[in-house]
Amino acid sequence: MRVILAPMEGLVDAPIRETLTRVGGIDRCVTEFIRVTHGTLPPRIFFKYAPELERDCATRVGTPVAVQLLGSDPGQMGLHGLKAVELGATQVDINFGCPAKTVNKHKGGCVLMREPELMYAITAAVREAVPEGIPVTAKMRLGYDDRSMGVACGQALEAAGAEEIVIHARSKVDGYKPPAYWEEIAKVREAVNSHVIANGEIWTVADYWRCREVSGCDDVMIGRGLIARPDLAARIKASQRGESIPDMTWPEAVDLVREYAEALQARLEDRFITGRIKQWMNFLRVGFAEAELLWPEARKIRDVAPMLACLDQDIPEARLKTHAA
Structure with missing residues (x-):
């Protein structure tokens, strides 16, 4: 299996x-x-x-x-x-x-x-x-x-x-x-x-x-x-196995994106790295409400550091609940 x-x-x-x-x-x-x-x-x-x-x-x-x-x-x-x-x-x-x-x-x-x-x-x-x-x-x-x-x-x-x-x-x-x-x-x-x-x-x-x-x-x-x-x-x-595990949180997903960006820095220029992050984030919008809420801001960013800072920002619980509703 x-x-x-x-x-x-x-x-x-x-x-x-x-x-x-x-x-x-x-x-x-x-x-x-x-x-x-x-x-x-x-x-x-x-x-x-x-x-x-x-x-x-x-x-x-x-x-x-x-x-x-x-x-x-x-x-x-x-x-x-x-x-x-x-x-x-x-x-x-x-x-x-x-x-x-x-x-x-x-x-x-x-x-x-x-x-x-x-x-x-x-x-x-x-x-x-x-x-x-x-x-x-x-x-x-x-x-x-x-x-x-x-x-x-x-x-x-x-x-x-x-x-x-x-x-x-x-x-x-x-x-x-x-x-x-x-x-x-x-x-x-x-x-x-x-x-x-x-x-x-x-x-x-x-x-x-x-x-x-x-x-x-x-x-x-x-x-x-x-x-x-x-x-x-x-x-x-x-x-x-007949078990369940907690769903990954948005901060945990951001940690993965950060790890991915660091690995890419040895291979690509910043503008290409940001493009790859946006590709991934576009899919993360399906799985995480936070990604969907941050997407309008993130899609305009060209450099890696501000992109990661954008993903790291706190989103008020009320905003997430409004989005879910």
């Missing part, structure tokens, strides 16, 4: 993986995708997206990290899968789920679900290139134009040797609009022998249990829900 942190491109980078896995409850992470085209990528690109390669491909608290590749050339994908393992990857994941227009335009991500035979060729090439014992896994949606391709694409991935298949319970056209079609994941799970992991629209502990019931999947992958509530995985694990 694992909880896996989803690879959200442009947001779930190595520093945020470190921060969230320290909170607890996350069993595995997946990197942002490494784009594979026609040239051979140098090692520095792999280490940029997966600095955990320097530490047995795990975060500092020991949470395993899979290296994700995105591309449409089977030969190049195989070569880069092998290169990832040579650099230290303990799992190679393939992205067939990204809905971004730019990615799909260049024949990457979810658009490949229009061609199950190409998904098979890509996955088979990676499986053949990667040493036995290193899992090759994949992430997909239920289809591109609609939700009719889930079973066919899942069977193609299974036939090619994918040990696990994460399924985001929407098509590309659905985007991220509710609802998630967990019942369609169940259809794929029943049609393949590969282990299927459910993904999509898990924001609360109750959502987790409902997703498991409808999809029939023991394991889930969570993206936005864990960014909005960093303690969600820990609370899910407590619920699996």
Whole structure:
């Protein structure tokens, strides 16, 4: 009954993986995708997206990290899968789920679900290139134009040797609009022998249990829900034990944002760090009333210190109650 942190491109980078896995409850992470085209990528690109390669491909608290590749050339994908393992990857994941227009335009991500035979060729090439014992896994949606391709694409991935298949319970056209079609994941799970992991629209502990019931999947992958509530995985694990733990407070969430900002300072200029904080805070607005109340002020701030000072300010209880009402 694992909880896996989803690879959200442009947001779930190595520093945020470190921060969230320290909170607890996350069993595995997946990197942002490494784009594979026609040239051979140098090692520095792999280490940029997966600095955990320097530490047995795990975060500092020991949470395993899979290296994700995105591309449409089977030969190049195989070569880069092998290169990832040579650099230290303990799992190679393939992205067939990204809905971004730019990615799909260049024949990457979810658009490949229009061609199950190409998904098979890509996955088979990676499986053949990667040493036995290193899992090759994949992430997909239920289809591109609609939700009719889930079973066919899942069977193609299974036939090619994918040990696990994460399924985001929407098509590309659905985007991220509710609802998630967990019942369609169940259809794929029943049609393949590969282990299927459910993904999509898990924001609360109750959502987790409902997703498991409808999809029939023991394991889930969570993206936005864990960014909005960093303690969600820990609370899910407590619920699996028949226990409950107190919800994370806003000051505790701010401490995480501060830790994240400090980690980014070694990599980025202040203006880019503030942008990353705003990205995270935009999701925190879902989980914390304080974030919603501070957002109009925070979104205008450009520098890190005043941003953190903004998040640290006391909010009168009366204002929170008014917002809740």
